[in-house]
Amino acid sequence: MKHHAYTARIRWTGNTGQGTAHYRAYTRDWEVAVPGKPPIPCSNDPMLGGNPALMNPEDLLLSALGACHMLWYLHLAAEAGITVTAYEDTPEGTGELAPDGAARFVAATLRPRITLKPGADLARAEAIHHEIHKVCFIARSVNFPVSIEPAFRIGG
Template structure:
């Protein structure tokens, strides 16, 4: 039987310059993510939509969450397989599209981890782990766009 896990977050819009949304250009697209007991994360909209380019936007956060979830499951499954990972970095890329009415969506994502493993590791097995992760990763199981993997391996 499945077990449900509650997740809580609070989103607080911080972009009111004094007149609220009286005019389209009269407010900032900034907000904070407040998760109980954790640091506040300042965010903004995509810069193409008037956001602050110095702050993460929802699209950044979704891609980062997908990559982090994949990484955590990769480390777990690699450990179970006897593959010693000593370093893991990812440079994921997400492809979005916008329709003429402004609606947007992700159409695909490619995770591009660079993984360092102890010398002698079974690199074929190390690579096959990526295909197993979609069965476990909470985020990957929740998105409706294809996720591809293009991993690079180095041995210590």
């Protein structure tokens, strides 16, 4: 087994001058930065008092899941001789909130819209989606089911 190391810096930026003196004294804003990359301003889920204009942890997890699937799809399609000319996804996650306030994802659905060059093997293009769960780092790491509802278009 080969190991990979990842690092990030998470920094709270929501101190409005009082710190956490009380629940409404601060904002839920924060930023994530990875060495050598620009920081991404984030917040909490708006349902929990976060800024709706900023990414939240749930957005980032769902985006990472969709991006990992996409990158593996492109890789496996290239290996299979299938030329992808466009790929777009609108993933959706379903969460549940327990009475005690604990929350979790219970499912996610990826909905990739993929444009293939004419002559592509559509059956093989579809089958690739079902191979990705074996290799996608993020999909292999989450503990909820992920379904895929792809749609294909033949074009340039």
